[in-house]
Amino acid sequence: MSETASAPVRVRMAPSPTGPLHIGTARTSLYNYLFARHVGGTYVLRIEDTDTERSTVEHERDIIDNLHWLGISWDEGPQVAGGDDVGPHAPYRQSQRMDRYAREADRLLADGHAYHCWCTPDELEAVRRQQAENKEAPRYDGRCLRLTDADRAQFEAEGRQAAVRLKVPPETIRFDDLVRGEVEFDNALLGDFVIVRANGVPLYHFVVVVDDEEMGITHVIRGEDHLSNTPKHIALIRALGYREPRFGHIPLILNPDRSKMSKRKSQTAITAYREQGYLPEAMVNFLAFLGWSPGTEEEIFALDELAERFELASVHKGGAVFDQDRLDYLNGVYIRNLADEQLALRLRPFLPEALDDASVLRVVPLIKERLVRLGDAAELVAFLVETDAEVGSRYDADALLPKNRDAAETAAAVAAARDALEGLTEADFSADVLESRCREAAEVLSWKAGDFFRPLRLAVTGRPVSPPLFGSMELLGRDRVLARLDAALGKLTAAGVPTA
RNA sequence: GCCCCCAUCGUCUAGAGGCCUAGGACGCCACCCUUUCAAGGUGGAGAUCACCGGUUCGAAUCCGGUUGGGGGCGCCA
Numbered sequence A: 001m002s003e004t005a006s007a008p009v010r011v012r013m014a015p016s017p018t019g020p021l022h023i024g025t026a027r028t029s030l031y032n033y034l035f036a037r038h039v040g041g042t043y044v045l046r047i048e049d050t051d052t053e054r055s056t057v058e059h060e061r062d063i064i065d066n067l068h069w070l071g072i073s074w075d076e077g078p079q080v081a082g083g084d085d086v087g088p089h090a091p092y093r094q095s096q097r098m099d100r101y102a103r104e105a106d107r108l109l110a111d112g113h114a115y116h117c118w119c120t121p122d123e124l125e126a127v128r129r130q131q132a133e134n135k136e137a138p139r140y141d142g143r144c145l146r147l148t149d150a151d152r153a154q155f156e157a158e159g160r161q162a163a164v165r166l167k168v169p170p171e172t173i174r175f176d177d178l179v180r181g182e183v184e185f186d187n188a189l190l191g192d193f194v195i196v197r198a199n200g201v202p203l204y205h206f207v208v209v210v211d212d213e214e215m216g217i218t219h220v221i222r223g224e225d226h227l228s229n230t231p232k233h234i235a236l237i238r239a240l241g242y243r244e245p246r247f248g249h250i251p252l253i254l255n256p257d258r259s260k261m262s263k264r265k266s267q268t269a270i271t272a273y274r275e276q277g278y279l280p281e282a283m284v285n286f287l288a289f290l291g292w293s294p295g296t297e298e299e300i301f302a303l304d305e306l307a308e309r310f311e312l313a314s315v316h317k318g319g320a321v322f323d324q325d326r327l328d329y330l331n332g333v334y335i336r337n338l339a340d341e342q343l344a345l346r347l348r349p350f351l352p353e354a355l356d357d358a359s360v361l362r363v364v365p366l367i368k369e370r371l372v373r374l375g376d377a378a379e380l381v382a383f384l385v386e387t388d389a390e391v392g393s394r395y396d397a398d399a400l401l402p403k404n405r406d407a408a409e410t411a412a413a414v415a416a417a418r419d420a421l422e423g424l425t426e427a428d429f430s431a432d433v434l435e436s437r438c439r440e441a442a443e444v445l446s447w448k449a450g451d452f453f454r455p456l457r458l459a460v461t462g463r464p465v466s467p468p469l470f471g472s473m474e475l476l477g478r479d480r481v482l483a484r485l486d487a488a489l490g491k492l493t494a495a496g497v498p499t500a
Numbered sequence B: 001g002c003c004c005c006c007a008u009c010g011u012c013u014a015g016a017g018g019c020c021u022a023g024g025a026c027g028c029c030a031c032c033c034u035u036u037c038a039a040g041g042u043g044g045a046g047a048u049c050a051c052c053g054g055u056u057c058g059a060a061u062c063c064g065g066u067u068g069g070g071g072g073c074g075c076c077a
Helices: A023-039 A057-070 A098-111 A121-133 A149-157 A204-214 A224-240 A270-276 A280-288 A303-309 A324-337 A340-350 A357-370 A374-385 A388-392 A407-422 A431-444 A449-461 A469-476 A478-499
Strands: A010-013 A042-045 A114-117 A163-166 A172-177 A181-186 A194-196 A219-223 A246-250
Touching: A010 A023, A010 A219, A023 A042, A023 A057, A023 A219, A023 A246, A023 A280, A023 A303, A057 A270, A057 A280, A098 A114, A098 A163, A098 A194, A098 A204, A098 A224, A163 A224, A172 A224, A172 A246, A181 A224, A194 A204, A204 A224, A219 A224, A224 A246, A270 A280, A270 A374, A280 A303, A280 A324, A324 A357, A340 A357, A340 A374, A357 A374, A357 A469, A374 A469, A388 A449, A388 A478, A407 A431, A407 A449, A407 A478, A431 A449, A431 A469, A449 A469, A449 A478, A469 A478
Parallel strands: A010 A042, A219 A246
Antiparallel strands: A114 A163, A163 A194, A172 A181
């Protein structure tokens, strides 16, 4: 594919701040970014906030922050929510570009490419219902085009506000899609669609075309859900006398049932993943491979490596199911690849304040390969911040017993461990020493090491599953370990009495 | 209903006429390692390349049809 056209490439992402950054929007943004970087083009961020009812600054902030979080940067557009625009085509928020849309709408009206429509929502609904009954395509019947001057005067006298509709010529629209190849539509089937609401606010299909022209966008890369909208845009482009950009429609990200990924069936907000402790590097790597592959068997790539290899021509046509298991796996890979110091830094926001930075750094080697998400760390290190009483309340005497061992035997084992450790000074209280002492104690009693460690783990961490036992003991310190063993012993003797 | 798009293991994918008795990864199963859980190692199950017809000496790869799935048909974006 000749992506290296002579004209400088300009692409854009155009999120709508009607919700937090969506997985699909993030992936589309990523593909635009990768394409722009790959060909040395310019990347523009434009905020599509014409839906004043649903657009909020909070959502704009969420979108911009999370795009930055993913490592995606842009050359033009707002860099900060509510902040100043940067670039020669400012402003980049559609709510601030209304004069341009009004000007272009007037031009369309004057040229006869558009006309006023006084139909009310109820009237339109009635037409649609009628068409549904007749099994016809639901489209505007053009009734306002046939209005007389008297009719118009009548509506205006009634104080009715008119919307503006584009007069769509009945012609075949063809375009060469960057990922799908030749696509053909019959615009006779389209119907005249509204470009400006009765309240004067322009609609998406119209503003997107006006802005793409004014901002010099050369390649429109967007989700497949816009494929059927493209003929509308081309009709608009022709009516306005604009030059036509290249279009590329990337496949949708799907729910497990293969429908378009939605909030109802999947977790779609990037923020939610961020809060659970997914790494942006993993998310980017994962998203990039949803609908594209470099054609090799390598699968771990950083953002700049992706930009180096990315080809729009090798993007798939079929949708891709969002596979959480695969994301989890990738996240684990990225976590394990982090240096301990780096991981400690990233873990900080997910861990209790009570755990000081030095302890975080020390616990990292113990939990690193056990983490799927950064957020999982809290549970793994909880035993360090919980009080001895809290740890003790997490289990009962029965849970301490290995298979085929009763309370008395187990109490003897725990007591033996306790005795073996008691003699150690705080300075000698290191994982290696602790392990060899405990193994010796187990051997003396002829216990299997695994059985012997089980009650110790539960006593020390309050959990049957924990980071490595002796490293955990070392971090906890001599006194707290002994206290927790004593607590366990107490439970065992209390439980042992009635049965003994 | 109409229009458009799509179709390789459960999932993400490699594959651009012979290299494919279809490769990798995730997930799953088994074993090894092992103080739990992980991580790691080894092996395994898993796809008649949706189906049917062509084209060709030869098709997962090209063409047509069928079926299935998805998307779009708003004074939402």
